[in-house]
Amino acid sequence: MNTWTKINNEFIVLDNKSGNPTNLKHSIIPKEKLTFKYWDYLAWAVATLDNPYILSIGHGAGTFLKILEKWGIECTGVGIEIDKGYMDFNTEKDKFIIRYCNFKDFVKESTDKFDLIIVDVYDEKGYVSEAYDEQFFSLYLKLLRPNGRIVFHCVEFSGTLLATETEIKKVPSIFITMIMLIKSMTLKDIFVIPMWSSYLLWVGNLGEKIDSCYNEVRWLDLFFKNRIIPIIREVHNIPQIERPWTYTKIQDYEKSIIDNLFLEDPDVYYRLTEIIEIMGPLLNNKDKSLDYSTAEYSLKTLENKEHSIEHELSFIYALNKNWEKAMEHVSKYKLKNIFNY
Structure with missing residues (x-):
């Protein structure tokens, strides 16, 4: 087969x-x-x-x-x-x-x-x-x-x-x-x-x-x-994930992270799930009638001093082939290194 x-x-x-x-x-x-x-x-x-x-x-x-x-x-x-x-x-x-x-x-x-x-x-x-x-x-x-x-x-x-x-x-x-x-x-x-x-x-x-x-x-x-x-720092005392690395295991990991975020930091949980909800349809690219301006507006409501949404906005403009705006937004910002073990 x-x-x-x-x-x-x-x-x-x-x-x-x-x-x-x-x-x-x-x-x-x-x-x-x-x-x-x-x-x-x-x-x-x-x-x-x-x-x-x-x-x-x-x-x-x-x-x-x-x-x-x-x-x-x-x-x-x-x-x-x-x-x-x-x-x-x-x-x-x-x-x-x-x-x-x-x-x-x-x-x-x-x-x-x-x-x-x-x-x-x-x-x-x-x-x-x-x-x-x-x-x-x-x-x-x-x-x-x-x-x-x-x-x-x-x-x-x-x-x-x-x-x-x-x-x-x-x-x-x-x-x-x-x-x-x-x-x-x-x-x-x-x-x-x-x-x-x-x-x-x-x-x-x-x-x-x-x-x-x-x-x-x-x-x-x-x-x-x-x-x-x-990746500069050494990683110690963290259990490794056992093989096989199945899609089911990956989904379980995702669920555990989201559930823990909800309990430990609701604000971060809200921001993360909102970004996923906004970007998901754009990334799947199945709905050709997507309203990019609505996605842009929704993302801007999530921006704060700790977190930028410049790359998300740049990606939306690139999907829409507005290369001037896409370059403008991505050139403003580099992702932070939140890998802090």
């Missing part, structure tokens, strides 16, 4: 028992230069480096490559995808080769060295845990060229907390577990770049400013640059 189905330009993950479509998208065929989803920060990560040789683990239909093509950027490297059903949607080129195999076999056997390794491996249940564990992180490090980087796409409520500058409580999370693992195995710098419901964990030196003639790319570059949060 297929693990996904293509609906319009989206590759929808199927439930492994019923075979019915879920709410999860594995890949899309982008129609424009931005998707306003996590594939944008994968493309951005590549574009900030100087002609990197890439290893893409969990390649799918190669969404981030297709975005980069729309930016006029060519890539070299190898994409690893276990599902041969994506063959019809991956245009293989001389400089970028797709290998249809289990990533574990490739990583164990490869003698290639890469400037950037992208890890984005999920199935219908959640994270493919091995791709994010100690054994394979050690192997990724061995596949890096000097000054090479690794970026992990992570889906978890910690991304929302970071994006909304809501303090992350000292409870087990994938975010904390990954940071503890990385710090135990390398002295490379670690950064987190939150989108909204997901985040990019960047291991290694950051890239440079993207030189582009496109408004979309210039805005995206500044948007993510102003969301980079360095």
Whole structure:
């Protein structure tokens, strides 16, 4: 049985028992230069480096490559995808080769060295845990060229907390577990770049400013640059979240955080849930009749001295293709580092 189905330009993950479509998208065929989803920060990560040789683990239909093509950027490297059903949607080129195999076999056997390794491996249940564990992180490090980087796409409520500058409580999370693992195995710098419901964990030196003639790319570059949060402090005495990292476990973590916020700090709880309620429909992008001005007004009522809504406003203007306003708002503010263990 297929693990996904293509609906319009989206590759929808199927439930492994019923075979019915879920709410999860594995890949899309982008129609424009931005998707306003996590594939944008994968493309951005590549574009900030100087002609990197890439290893893409969990390649799918190669969404981030297709975005980069729309930016006029060519890539070299190898994409690893276990599902041969994506063959019809991956245009293989001389400089970028797709290998249809289990990533574990490739990583164990490869003698290639890469400037950037992208890890984005999920199935219908959640994270493919091995791709994010100690054994394979050690192997990724061995596949890096000097000054090479690794970026992990992570889906978890910690991304929302970071994006909304809501303090992350000292409870087990994938975010904390990954940071503890990385710090135990390398002295490379670690950064987190939150989108909204997901985040990019960047291991290694950051890239440079993207030189582009496109408004979309210039805005995206500044948007993510102003969301980079360095992870400097050590993390101690916090239990790690046990594997497997299923979507059910992620939802339970989200519920526990929201329930605790409601009890401990109702004002923060109210602000967080209001932002989620405002931004959710915009991020899902299903309702084409959304009133952006109403969303803008609602966000402005939530601004205070401790918390800015400049990035949320910038995102709304970008969705509406008002690039002047989008740049104006994102240039005013950098996300605070609320990671305070």
